[in-house]
Amino acid sequence: MTRAPANLLAVRSLLLTHLDNAPGPDDLDPAEVGIVGDPSHRGGYHCGSDRVVPNDYSVVESPRDRAGLTLDASALDVGQFDVRSGGRSNTLPSFSVWCVAQCAANAADTRDIREIIYSPDGSTVKRWDRLGKRTTGDSSHRWHTHFSFFRDAIKAGRDQRPLFRRYLSSIGLLEDDDMTPQEHNWLATVHKNLTVLDGRNPIGQIYTRIAEGRDETGIAVTGNWNLRAMTAQLTDLQNKLNALAAKDFTDEAAIVQGVLAGLTPEEIAAAIPPTIAKQVADELARRLVA
Incomplete structure (x- = not known):
């Protein structure tokens, strides 16, 4: 029927x-x-x-x-x-x-x-x-x-x-949408290529070269800038900066000497706390005798 x-x-x-x-x-x-x-x-x-x-x-x-x-x-x-x-x-x-x-x-x-x-x-x-x-x-x-x-x-x-x-x-x-059937086909092709980024087509080759520095076509890729190499370089730089940040670059003795050089004896004496004034006087007397 x-x-x-x-x-x-x-x-x-x-x-x-x-x-x-x-x-x-x-x-x-x-x-x-x-x-x-x-x-x-x-x-x-x-x-x-x-x-x-x-x-x-x-x-x-x-x-x-x-x-x-x-x-x-x-x-x-x-x-x-x-x-x-x-x-x-x-x-x-x-x-x-x-x-x-x-x-x-x-x-x-x-x-x-x-x-x-x-x-x-x-x-x-x-x-x-x-x-x-x-x-x-x-x-x-x-x-x-x-x-x-x-x-x-x-x-x-x-x-x-x-x-x-x-x-x-x-x-x-x-x-x-106002796309023609040909435009729909073109968009489908672009989508297909963008979802096959394994290096076996031109778009995939660009991706793998930039992202990973490799090429699935069998052609050697040397000296090629890529995101993987750049990431490794940035990681190494970060590690070195962290190591420098952990170091103590302060010279306390030089700082104290510089401060004292700019003070009068009266100002130095006034700055000494009463609790250690006697110890300072005794130390100074010892050094003068020596």
């Missing part, structure tokens, strides 16, 4: 979370976002392997679809809405035109989309086809937009939300 895959259910949930009950005259209702065709539906991306027909275009026109055919449906229909956000009205036609422009520009998060059948004005039906094989659609697409995804992407379980998150961010309904 044809089933709704988890990655398209995630897209459906994302759109309903932000467009259902959104401010405006017409929000997006759950019944307006579909994945699996009704029981009588046969053929096309809304059908899994049990409902496709002979020479079904959703299977035979692309090797990606042939390789990815499973019971999973591989399409999403989005119905009409008119919500106010970012100081403007955002509608199904403007949403569809925005998505088609992203696909035409080959944005990284659109490359699993095979086609979009839509109306830019609610009257004319157009079809953007990545394979360039089809250009038309029936009149029902005046009030709903159809997205077909390559079946191999659905089979692989690839997340299809990034494009729709970008749309919701662009109209102010979703607070999200």
Whole structure:
């Protein structure tokens, strides 16, 4: 039985979370976002392997679809809405035109989309086809937009939300970062390199040379300034300073002699405590006799 895959259910949930009950005259209702065709539906991306027909275009026109055919449906229909956000009205036609422009520009998060059948004005039906094989659609697409995804992407379980998150961010309904997928990939690469600081990649080599004075590439590193050597030098310097601080550099006798040289005999006598005055006098008398 044809089933709704988890990655398209995630897209459906994302759109309903932000467009259902959104401010405006017409929000997006759950019944307006579909994945699996009704029981009588046969053929096309809304059908899994049990409902496709002979020479079904959703299977035979692309090797990606042939390789990815499973019971999973591989399409999403989005119905009409008119919500106010970012100081403007955002509608199904403007949403569809925005998505088609992203696909035409080959944005990284659109490359699993095979086609979009839509109306830019609610009257004319157009079809953007990545394979360039089809250009038309029936009149029902005046009030709903159809997205077909390559079946191999659905089979692989690839997340299809990034494009729709970008749309919701662009109209102010979703607070999200403004980095492109390429910038996300670049940041992931930087993070990976920074967490592998063992010298086996350029960033790691810089780290080990600066921090430890070694290099895992097999090339000898001599005379290289590094934090480990500097730490050892600072530790040695600290030990020497501690040893000097423990020494007594005071010459008490020289200090006393210098003080006495600047005093008169009367001042010296006055400075002698009464308790030892007699002992001082006796010592002086002894020295004079000698």
